[in-house]
Amino acid sequence: MSSSHSRKTYIAVFFALGVLTLIEIWIPGFANKYGNSASVTQKLFAQYNAHWSTWALYALSIAKAGIVGAYFMHLKHETKWLKFIAILPAIAAFYAFVLGAETLFRFYMENNPTLMSQIK
Amino acid sequence: MSHAPAASHAGHNHGSGHGHDHGSEHGHSSIGHVIDHDFGAATNGKIAMWIFLVTDGLTFAGLLLGYGYLRMRNPQWPNPQELLGIALTGAATFLLICSSLSMVLSLAAAAEKKKSSMLMWLFLTALGGAGFLGIQYYEYSHLVHEGMTISGLAKPEHLEGAWRFAGVPENFASTFYIVTGFHGLHVTTGVIYLLVLLIKGMRQREITPEFYNVLEIGGLFWHFVDLVWILVFTFIYLV
Numbered sequence: 001m002s003s004s005h006s007r008k009t010y011i012a013v014f015f016a017l018g019v020l021t022l023i024e025i026w027i028p029g030f031a032n033k034y035g036n037s038a039s040v041t042q043k044l045f046a047q048y049n050a051h052w053s054t055w056a057l058y059a060l061s062i063a064k065a066g067i068v069g070a071y072f073m074h075l076k077h078e079t080k081w082l083k084f085i086a087i088l089p090a091i092a093a094f095y096a097f098v099l100g101a102e103t104l105f106r107f108y109m110e111n112n113p114t115l116m117s118q119i120k
Numbered sequence: 121m122s123h124a125p126a127a128s129h130a131g132h133n134h135g136s137g138h139g140h141d142h143g144s145e146h147g148h149s150s151i152g153h154v155i156d157h158d159f160g161a162a163t164n165g166k167i168a169m170w171i172f173l174v175t176d177g178l179t180f181a182g183l184l185l186g187y188g189y190l191r192m193r194n195p196q197w198p199n200p201q202e203l204l205g206i207a208l209t210g211a212a213t214f215l216l217i218c219s220s221l222s223m224v225l226s227l228a229a230a231a232e233k234k235k236s237s238m239l240m241w242l243f244l245t246a247l248g249g250a251g252f253l254g255i256q257y258y259e260y261s262h263l264v265h266e267g268m269t270i271s272g273l274a275k276p277e278h279l280e281g282a283w284r285f286a287g288v289p290e291n292f293a294s295t296f297y298i299v300t301g302f303h304g305l306h307v308t309t310g311v312i313y314l315l316v317l318l319i320k321g322m323r324q325r326e327i328t329p330e331f332y333n334v335l336e337i338g339g340l341f342w343h344f345v346d347l348v349w350i351l352v353f354t355f356i357y358l359v
Contacts, residue, residue, distance in 0.1 A: 005228035014221040018214065025210045028201050028358055054359050061354035068347045072220050073340055081158040082167070088174050092181030096188060103192045 013071045017064055024060050027053050169337045173344045176306075180348050183302060184355055187295040198288050204296075204357050205259060212255040213353050216307075219248025220346040223339045230335050233327045238335075242321060245342065246314040249307050256304050260297075270297040296356060303345070303352050310345045313338055 031053035070076040075083055109115055159167055191197045226241030267274025267282030272290035274282040285293075317338045324331050 005224070005231050007225065007228060010221060010224045010228070014217065017217045017220075021210065021213055021217065024354065024358055025206060028199075028206075032199075057354050057358050061351050064350045065347045068220065068343055068350065072224050072343045072346070074336075078162060079158060079160040082160075082162055082170060085174060086170055089177030089181050092178070092185060095181075095185055099185065099189055099192065 009071060013067055016067060020060055020064050024057055027056055027060075163333050163337075165333060165337050166340070169340050173340065176344070177348070180299075180302070180352075183299050184351070187299055187355070190289075190291045190295060194289050194291065196287060196289055198292065200292075200357055200359070203284060203288070203292075205262075206357060208255060208259060209353060209357050212252050212259075213349065215248050215251050215255070216346045216349050219245045219252075220343055222248065223342050227332075227336055227339050230327050230332050235321070235324065235327055238327065239318060239321050242314060242318050242335075246311050246318060249311040249314065249342075249345075252307055253304065253311065256300070256307075268293045268296075270294055270301070299352055299356055303349055306345045306348070310342050313341060 031051060069086065073086075075086055078086075155161055162170075222241045222244040226238050226245060229235075229237035229241060265281060266284060267279040268285060270293065273285040273288055273293050276283045276286050317335060320334070321327075321331065
């Protein structure tokens with residue numbers, strides 16, 4: 001009885017997840033050592049810890065979660081509707097975006113008295 | 121559609137997923153065996169598990185958004201890597217990824233009706249989950265010993281070990297325990313679920329398509345626990 005479960009794919013996915021995790025663990029130390037400083041824009045973002053490394057970590061974790069869903073949970077082989085239902089919690093990313101954007105806007109305004117007075 | 125060859129004998133014809141085959145050659149003419157137009161050959165149990173996972177995913181999303189809000193509004197929030205053990209938790213993360221691999225290998229063995237191989241991989245999956253919980257217990261006991269509990273942080277003048285938390289907002293402790301604890305509860309549930317599947321599997325004389333289906337549904341829960349941890353690990357420990 002043959003199986004269309006591809007062990008090769010599973011093991012490749014496993015190694016991909018392992019390597020991406022190692023990169024993730026390496027990023028914060030690397031960023032603290034070499035980067036995430038010091039221009040004015042970066043200072044603004046630094047207030048909320050939103051360095052390039054943060055975005056890299058977000059991207060890596062979402063990629064890893066996607067790989068687990070697609071290959072280990074077999075979503076790749078499911079119908080469009082099941083894929084759609086499965087991805088619904090990702091709507092939280094929209095709320096996260098609004099929250100982040102509003103917080104940065106508030107921070108920006110509070111640190112620019114001229115802009116603030118123009119609004120008033 | 122045909123990643124589950126064993127299940128194709130469960131009275132379902134996988135077909136193209138568009139409802140052309142109605143399994144009439146198996147003598148099932150009842151409407152319950154029609155291949156669903158929207159969900160293909162996915163069984164009711166599998167769809168139900170997916171819907172549960174969506175609600176559970178939204179619960180985690182709510183907790184993480186609350187955490188994100190508290191953190192963004194608090195510029196004194198520390199760099200979590202300086203207070204939490206990344207190496208240890210990285211090992212725990214790797215353990216969960218290993219257990220996700222052993223789960224799919226167990227399912228692959230079940231698809232080939234290799235019972236002992238299926239049981240071995242399933243046992244290793246449960247063992248990986250138990251190992252994760254062991255690491256979490258070790259981590260929690262250290263943090264509690266240093267004065268970090270779910271309701272806040274001890275002050276250095278009250279507890280010698282608490283010097284590391286000087287100036288750290290109390291929400292750092294609460295959000296950490298609430299999010300990782302809720303995930304730990306899922307791992308605990310998952311390990312129990314896997315052990316139940318293991319006992320059920322041992323009682324099978326041979327792997328039936330019905331058991332394959334039950335195993336696949338259990339696997340979905342376990343992979344979800346891994347998937348959520350990937351996000352929790354990044355948001356709570358690394359960022």
